[in-house]
Amino acid sequence: MSGVREPDLRPGQSVELLKELHILTRDGKLNQDSRRKLKQVYHLHQFIDDLLRELPPSDEGPTVADHGAGKSYLGFILYDLTLKALGRGTVYGIETRAELVERSRALAQRLGFERMQFLAISAADAADAQQLPAAIDLVTALHACDTATDDAIAFALRKQARALVLVPCCQAEVAATLRQTKALSLARTPLAELWRHPLHTRELGSQLTNVLRCLYLEANGYQVTVTELVGWEHSLKNELILARRTGQRKRSAAQRLRALLAEFGLESLEPVRYPGLPADA
Numbered sequence: 410m411s412g413v414r415e416p417d418l419r420p421g422q423s424v425e426l427l428k429e430l431h432i433l434t435r436d437g438k439l440n441q442d443s444r445r446k447l448k449q450v451y452h453l454h455q456f457i458d459d460l461l462r463e464l465p466p467s468d469e470g471p472t473v474a475d476h477g478a479g480k481s482y483l484g485f486i487l488y489d490l491t492l493k494a495l496g497r498g499t500v501y502g503i504e505t506r507a508e509l510v511e512r513s514r515a516l517a518q519r520l521g522f523e524r525m526q527f528l529a530i531s532a533a534d535a536a537d538a539q540q541l542p543a544a545i546d547l548v549t550a551l552h553a554c555d556t557a558t559d560d561a562i563a564f565a566l567r568k569q570a571r572a573l574v575l576v577p578c579c580q581a582e583v584a585a586t587l588r589q590t591k592a593l594s595l596a597r598t599p600l601a602e603l604w605r606h607p608l609h610t611r612e613l614g615s616q617l618t619n620v621l622r623c624l625y626l627e628a629n630g631y632q633v634t635v636t637e638l639v640g641w642e643h644s645l646k647n648e649l650i651l652a653r654r655t656g657q658r659k660r661s662a663a664q665r666l667r668a669l670l671a672e673f674g675l676e677s678l679e680p681v682r683y684p685g686l687p688a689d690a
């Protein structure tokens with residue numbers, strides 16, 4: 410176990426917070442696994458910090474909704490490194506497991522992180538929660554499983570979010586739908602060979618899910634960048650989707666999304682996952 414060395418900790422980083430999150434040991438040291446975890450969180454924080462700095466200044470400061478927050482590693486680091494020094498802005502941690510929400514509330518109180526709030530609620534229900542403001546500047550969803558990422562996107566559209574940072578995980582819904590229509594698709598198009606084998610169904614379903622999500626965001630007025638979340642060496646879920654709202658809805662994106670749904674026999678998903686598509690696209 411090695412001691413903390415520069416540049417392991419960012420300037421201004423609360424050592425007490427890292428101890429509470431069990432990234433540092435009680436005597437302030439890092440082991441190899443903790444060092445990797447810290448590097449991962451810092452890397453994602455940098456993307457979010459850059460997006461927050463692009464926002465127009467306001468008296469209230471930026472608002473961030475972190476979906477599937479878990480133990481709120483990301484939310485705490487973001488508050489500690491960005492919002493604390495800014496003196497304004499709020500992080501809302503959204504997590505279904507009540508025990509994790511209570512733990513995060515207690516930690517925020519101990520550390521004096523007054524502008525952190527935690528809700529024991531699902532991403533699907535969060536848009537109607539009275540505890541959240543009518544508009545949110547930035548929405549994150551880190552490894553939100555399966556359709557929770559879609560729920561976070563729907564939340565962002567309802568809240569007119571200026572930006573999204575998504576690391577999707579365990580996309581199963583599209584693969585399940587592909588399996589249901591496999592026999593018909595095999596008779597209809599040679600493209601169905603892409604998902605004839607179960608392993609390919611899962612892999613293609615995951616790829617297609619994220620492609621559809623990106624098109625949906627573009628159709629709703631966002632500029633989308635897809636890249637790798639480098640630094641997550643231990644995770645196969647390494648796709649990072651960044652979206653900035655421009656307000657310029659891309660008609661072609663909506664048309665291509667519908668074309669892909671038709672090509673892959675996924676039309677049943679449109680009213681469920683893509684209700685915001687314009688009717689005339």
